[in-house]
Amino acid sequence: MRRISLALSAVLIGGTAALAAAPAQAATPAAAHRVTAAKACNADNAAIYTDGTRLRTKAGKTSAVKGQLYFGDPIRILSKKGSWDYVELKAKSRGGLPKGARGYVAHANIIPPFCGM
Structure with a gap:
């Protein structure tokens, strides 16, 4: 930890x-x-909150899984759809997904952007 x-x-x-x-x-x-x-900021500095988070092709628990993301994997939030966020990887993930891979992640598994005071 x-x-x-x-x-x-x-x-x-x-x-x-x-x-x-x-x-x-x-x-x-x-x-x-x-x-x-706290200052408002863009969604460019978000990260994955939990190990084994699934990157999915569509918003929803039943859609196909592209791969897994792990705590601290840096992401960019591109859009939101209900409780799902459409994201892009800012670097190669620890799970092996390449930089630039896009997909949906449940919002509960994301550390939201925070730009400080």
């Missing part, structure tokens, strides 16, 4: 953004006044 260390993390509380300080570091009063919402 990967360890991620963050000095400050955004926390949504009741629909408003607030800053939460990491245990080892206290937030300064100036930082508390600069709270902003």
Whole structure:
């Protein structure tokens, strides 16, 4: 499992953004006044969330499988269709699919794009 260390993390509380300080570091009063919402960004920096995620030819659990994707495989979301996203691989997948392969992935298996504060 990967360890991620963050000095400050955004926390949504009741629909408003607030800053939460990491245990080892206290937030300064100036930082508390600069709270902003997350920036909107394009769907170019998404990734696969689960190992063994199936890349399918069509949206739906019964469509043919092109191959499998694994945690961290970088993808570009091209469009959405219900709970499915039409994606393109940005690099060769760990499952062996070539860069540029396109297909549908269940939205629940995707780490959505986040561009930061």
